[in-house]
Amino acid sequence: MCEAAETRHLLDWYDHHARDLPWRVSPVARAAGVRPDPYRVWLSEIMLQQTTVAAVRAYFDRFTARWPSVTDLAHAEDADVMGEWAGLGYYARARNLLKCARVVASDLGGAFPETRDALQALPGIGPYTSAAIAAIAFDQAETVVDGNVERVMARLHDVHTPLPAAKPELTARAAHLTPKARPGDYAQAVMDLGATVCTPRSPACGICPLMSACAARAAGTAGELPRKSPKKAKPTRHGIAYVAQRPDGALLLETRPARGLLGGMLGWPGSDWCDDPTPRPPLDASWQELPEEARHTFTHFHLRLRVMVAHVDTTSTPETGDFHAPHGFHPSKLPTVMRKVFDLARGSLREMV
Template sequence: MQKNEHKVVSTALLAWYDVHARELPWRVSPSDRQAGVVPDPYRVWLSEIMLQQTTVAAVKDYFHRFTSRWPTVQDLAAARDEDVMGEWAGLGYYARARNLLKCARQVTQAHGGIFPDTHDGLLTLPGVGPYTAAAIASIAFDRSETVLDGNVERVMARFHDIHDPLPGSKPRLRDLAEEHTPLARPGDHAQAVMDLGATVCTPKSPACGICPLMPDCQGRLAGTAAELPKKTPKKPKPTRYGYAYVARDAGGGWLMERRPDKGLLGGMLGWPGSDWSEKPSPNPPFEADWHDIGAEVRHTFTHFHLHLRVLTAPMPDIAAPAGLHIVAKHDFRPSDLPTVMRKAYDLWRDH
């Protein structure tokens, strides 16, 4: 495909986007953008971090809560760690929340509250990798950067009829996406391709009849669009097992632990428990007649499935064991717990 044909593709995409752009709480609409409204880099950055490995539908409510409570990057930088982690609970991938705070504080302290406006500058920020840097540079600052998410990969694979499977084909798909990225309105172009993949060129049953790229789509012409992109089969996830111990003191306080900053569920509140492995060793936080409630948590992480037995016992009149602490009854909010720990609480409550 020649360079002028790439321009035709971008022109068709932008014309489609001007009419069909999704309304998203972090987005400046194409009409507002053309009227001179400038995107807020804080809101673009926050949305991109939240959207990593998470859906738009899941993110919207979190985004509204965060921006209502912390409307600027300086407000977020000044927030208490536990408040941010609590608001993040349920979004998963908790290292993102820790890096969110680190990034907000670095932008505030080292950059005067102003985000770097280039791809390389954005890469210096905690939690910002090549994709996120490209997305922020493109959407917030209209830099001609190539944004490659799952939607863009799918559009490129189908439009160019690429049969090499992901993830091995990522470099080629990125090169193709770069060839289509225009110098004019690159931010709108990036969002247009993502919207096309999310609403028209969907994973199943793509709506080719209403696609602005239909006339030149090689996958449609070859009859292969619906089966693309191909993916290398994933290995089955292993299953791990563990124990969670739910205990309350005489005043209704909850015995809990704050997980280490590094590692799974880092920095989050949780129930004391065992290791998570094929053959976990019981590790109750104190000696008691622990009662197995007869139900187990089932939860899936990125790399494994987890089955968690929930045990409960009243806490004797002792100080919290080393490494644990009591969360007072009036300070306890189940919504502050990560999903797997909230599942354990729900089972305990229903029991």
Template sequence: MREIAQAADLLDWYDRHARVLPWRTPPAERLAGVAPDPYRVWLSEIMLQQTTVAAVKDYFLAFTSRWPTVADLAGAEDADVMAAWAGLGYYARARNLLKCARVVTSEHGGVFPRDHATLLSLPGVGPYTAAAISAIAYDDPQTVLDGNVERVMARLHDEHTPLPAAKPVLTDYAAALTPDQRPGDYAQAVMDLGATICTPKRPACGLCPWRPACAAWHNGTAAELPKKSPKKRKPTRQGIAYLARRVDGAWLLERRPDQGLLGGMLGWPGSDWAETPPVEAPPIRAEWKTLPAEARHTFTHFHLILTVKTALVPMERVPDRGEFVPLEEFSPSDLPTVMRKAFDLTRGGA
């Protein structure tokens, strides 16, 4: 009974304070019978993986304007989708996005399956994403556990086991509170609570609808939770990016292999990225100049320092790899962030 009352308190708070998000069906509309679009739920959840709401909003609006249905996305050119994704990072998500859209369109009639197990079989859909689609799109009482929910559960129960070891027990806490009524709104309510009230630093406990039941608030430990295991030191890798511009303004680019980091993305030819000094691997014969500044970027598992080399090459020169993209077809915004950083250093340099 206590869990039912807690869920009701949170839903009452959510009905009054829900965030307005472009992929969300507001609680008033949901209560009036407006069903969420599973395509928009799925797309937003894929985009939001390891990315902030603020970073995702414009990408989501651009994607849904250009590809308003899953069938539209399934029919898109791979290069167009990868270019539209550029800057969001974690590019395997974009490749799986297309694979999933095509499976849903070809094998499920363009409708995301309601069955939780079938959702889990889709490309790029893991336990969290499947639970989110089931709960938010179809009101199936699945347990949705993202970083916000983990933090809320750890504080609510004053759980001091460090993450990631705490995930199973935090999942159990979240499952015990998930109601049979309005589970989709409830899932979004817990996420909103973590994002706006039960924040990582300086939580606004005075505004929290769950404060009376919060063990960490009673014990004065909210600010130190959730505990996290020490992070491993990230290694630093080095590489070279070769930015060749032809005399007619065309830039030499190559598409990276589908597998691996930045897979399928357009970028500058370069050397391997390693912790040892990079081996020269110019893609075309030219007089290469090294820019004084380096392009620096941090990925999930390592820091990268790129030496940027530039060259101006004649029309008749043929590259060993990659191809020249005419100036009118080149858009820096189509490049992943690390490649854009290298390009920004060349302004006036090549």
């Protein structure tokens, strides 16, 4: 690691152009001795995994208002946390969030460890997240590399090896520029540069603090980098979702198994998601298929769900799930694909929300 000219230029730029984010301590406040709250740094980093800042802001504000400390979160009900997470996606993060909070609260006295290795031993914290928390919350000189950092390094050094094969080289380049002083500010500075100036399309090279040192700008290749290996086509899976309603408006919902996609989340009973799903209605009823499918894309596949709706008797006993009274049902607590099912079925349901 070294104090390269590029590092100094980037920190100078960050001191004037740092984004105002709810989980961040500004460089001015940090210079005045204000330290970041490790809980807020950790929470934001978990939420930001494969998710944009714009999408995360409102969730972060709700979480920290409801659970202002890691101990508060550790004592939360699983269903409440999963409900607040609904719509943010990648639901294993929410399950690991609770596991991690409970370990920190019960085993570590409510204090996050300061080193990358100790952080990475906690549930749901991998190499990137541990480095980010260690650098941002505790000013450890760790190298933090996300998609923004990879893009900046690829352009700064004109690296044409496609991702993911280029990751080791780009990480080494980033490590060379990571300073021993202010590593937390530096980590956030590179990410801010990638998010606001060195953007994927049409980078604003004319206002970049690293303009004079950028090899890709000199070569005229900045807009082409980083190169990426072709992605494999996503397969399409099919399934059936069953929406049952009683005369009192109650809807049949189930909590999905803890493991697997949407684990621990509320959803509609249904079939497996596969090439040719077997119908699995949760109870005997006159099921009516809606003319439209609920379509959703996950990381590794597309999903198309047939939606079946039925009005059932008050005495109906389902094989899976429980009926939820109208006043206790909030569509916003459903994961996105299940909310899409509800939106399609809504016109066939009795007035309830």
